[in-house]
Amino acid sequence: MKGLLTCLILWGIAVGIYAGESRLGRDSLPVLRSYEMRRITSHDPTGGNKDWRSLAPGATLVLADITGPGCIVHFRDNVTSQEPHHLQMHVLRMYWDGEDSPSVEVPIGDFFAVGFGFTEKFSSALMSIDARRGNGVTDPSAFGAARNCYIPMPFARAARITITNEGKKPSKHWYEINYKAYKTPPENVGYFRAQYRQGTPPPPGPYLIVEAKGRGHLIGCVLSVKNNDGGWWGEGDEILHIDGKHAIQGTGSEDYFCESYGLRPGCFPYYGVTICEGPFTTAYRWHVPDPVPFTKSIRFLIEHGRGTPPFKSGNYYYSVAYWYQTEPHAPFPKLPTVNQRLSWAGKRLSGFIREWWVIGPFDNEEKKGFDTVYPPEQEIVLTKSYPGVGGVARWKKAKTDESGCLNFDGLFTPNDFVVGYALAYIYSPRRQPALLLTGSDDTITAWLNGTKILAKEEYRWASPDQDETKVILDRGWNTLLIKVCEGPHRWDLYCRIIGTDHEALKGIRCGLEKKQQEGV
Numbered sequence: 001m002k003g004l005l006t007c008l009i010l011w012g013i014a015v016g017i018y019a020g021e022s023r024l025g026r027d028s029l030p031v032l033r034s035y036e037m038r039r040i041t042s043h044d045p046t047g048g049n050k051d052w053r054s055l056a057p058g059a060t061l062v063l064a065d066i067t068g069p070g071c072i073v074h075f076r077d078n079v080t081s082q083e084p085h086h087l088q089m090h091v092l093r094m095y096w097d098g099e100d101s102p103s104v105e106v107p108i109g110d111f112f113a114v115g116f117g118f119t120e121k122f123s124s125a126l127m128s129i130d131a132r133r134g135n136g137v138t139d140p141s142a143f144g145a146a147r148n149c150y151i152p153m154p155f156a157r158a159a160r161i162t163i164t165n166e167g168k169k170p171s172k173h174w175y176e177i178n179y180k181a182y183k184t185p186p187e188n189v190g191y192f193r194a195q196y197r198q199g200t201p202p203p204p205g206p207y208l209i210v211e212a213k214g215r216g217h218l219i220g221c222v223l224s225v226k227n228n229d230g231g232w233w234g235e236g237d238e239i240l241h242i243d244g245k246h247a248i249q250g251t252g253s254e255d256y257f258c259e260s261y262g263l264r265p266g267c268f269p270y271y272g273v274t275i276c277e278g279p280f281t282t283a284y285r286w287h288v289p290d291p292v293p294f295t296k297s298i299r300f301l302i303e304h305g306r307g308t309p310p311f312k313s314g315n316y317y318y319s320v321a322y323w324y325q326t327e328p329h330a331p332f333p334k335l336p337t338v339n340q341r342l343s344w345a346g347k348r349l350s351g352f353i354r355e356w357w358v359i360g361p362f363d364n365e366e367k368k369g370f371d372t373v374y375p376p377e378q379e380i381v382l383t384k385s386y387p388g389v390g391g392v393a394r395w396k397k398a399k400t401d402e403s404g405c406l407n408f409d410g411l412f413t414p415n416d417f418v419v420g421y422a423l424a425y426i427y428s429p430r431r432q433p434a435l436l437l438t439g440s441d442d443t444i445t446a447w448l449n450g451t452k453i454l455a456k457e458e459y460r461w462a463s464p465d466q467d468e469t470k471v472i473l474d475r476g477w478n479t480l481l482i483k484v485c486e487g488p489h490r491w492d493l494y495c496r497i498i499g500t501d502h503e504a505l506k507g508i509r510c511g512l513e514k515k516q517q518e519g520v
Contacts, residue, residue, distance in 0.1 A: 073150065076146055217323060219291050227315055233281075425478065437465040
């Protein structure tokens with residue numbers, strides 16, 4: 001609650017300053033208007049309460065078909081579907097003044113600044129989402145949140161907005177479009193553009209976010225990254241070529257998104273991070289105070305990999321660029337197919353341990369925790385408590401999110417430069433070899449049945465399967481204890497147990513108790 005209040009206060013201050021400069025603040029409210037305000041909605045024409053429109057698989061719904069000069073000032077769509085990843089399967093398109101090639105062509109989830117078809121509540125100067133739905137941030141089945149866009153979209157003769165369902169299940173849409181109707185076309189304005197691109201992974205060299213020819217100005221960017229390589233992915237600089245000249249060179253991906261020393265969840269008027277869960281990150285930046293103008297062309301890139309040549313990585317990049325431009329504009333590159341847009345999901349990883357006993361926090365100041373032996377390494381007594389940082393450390397139950405990530409940050413305070421332990425029991429129907437696949441932020445030590453099997457002192461960002469350890473599971477119940485030492489920022493653990501052929505192990509059970517199994 002405190003973080004949300006701070007975010008709203010900062011938003012109010014910054015937007016107030018900008019409003020004063022652009023006459024959009026409260027001082028302009030008494031000014032008489034010379035336009036008509038109009039609204040298009042999905043209301044029930046019978047007067048009932050079925051205020052939605054249904055959209056069948058493969059069909060396109062026309063949200064707005066406006067004639068005459070005007071400017072869209074607010075667009076909202078509540079997309080409801082039972083199909084996982086439906087926010088990546090619905091494509092938003094916008095056409096101005098009767099054009100055949102869309103000026104906006106983006107999967108609707110990405111358009112509203114949250115990648116991977118996920119849903120997260122956030123507020124910014126140009127976009128907002130009202131609520132998080134579903135089972136955690138990374139639940140691709142989440143639905144029902146209202147997505148709002150406040151980017152002005154002027155047009156001289158006509159505006160047409162559509163959404164296409166490229167999924168296999170029907171969807172419902174509660175929508176609203178507010179626009180100003182003018183008597184004469186607005187002057188000296190560009191047409192709004194939004195373009196989606198992806199690289200899974202990108203080819204060697206900086207990743208291309210947008211390339212356009214004509215006159216206009218860049219107003220924003222949303223970048224989503226699935227970190228397949230592990231570690232910190234964001235050393236790459238942003239690069240802008242304006243009118244054929246190398247005009248801007250940044251200092252790092254997190255710096256471009258107005259943060260430092262990594263990225264952390266949080267929303268602000270002109271920048272923010274809507275997703276920062278395990279390997280998934282989405283960040284936005286709105287160039288409202290600092291639009292980037294061009295008179296002939298713009299080419300916007302960002303380095304990937306470790307931020308050094310040849311800029312090569314196995315990470316997946318997805319982006320949306322937002323800009324204004326005069327006509328004509330070149331047709332967009334072909335939109336990736338649904339399967340290509342969902343390439344990040346791949347084969348669903350199996351064998352995650354999702355329920356744990358956890359205890360902490362213990363001291364890791366000066367990073368001494370890796371070598372320090374704390375009580376859980378000497379005894380496992382779930383009813384006992386021990387002196388910890390900031391109070392008494394006790395065992396308690398915890399669950400991972402949908403992606404398999406156990407986040408210690410939400411379990412313990414303080415949660416920087418501390419140590420935590422996670423305990424689980426693994427049942428095997430027979431003695432057999434297996435692979436323990438782990439990922440951690442930061443260092444990790446693991447014991448199986450009292451024997452140390454893994455020790456890695458590396459301060460890093462967590463992602464699944466960073467470490468692969470060959471183990472032997474005894475017949476019956478096995479005890480797995482994992483120690484994670486945290487530095488600054490996030491504090492996460494991924495852990496799964498699979499066969500040596502990298503397939504699921506049959507008969508394996510994980511739990512919080514050593515329950516009696518048949519034949520054991």
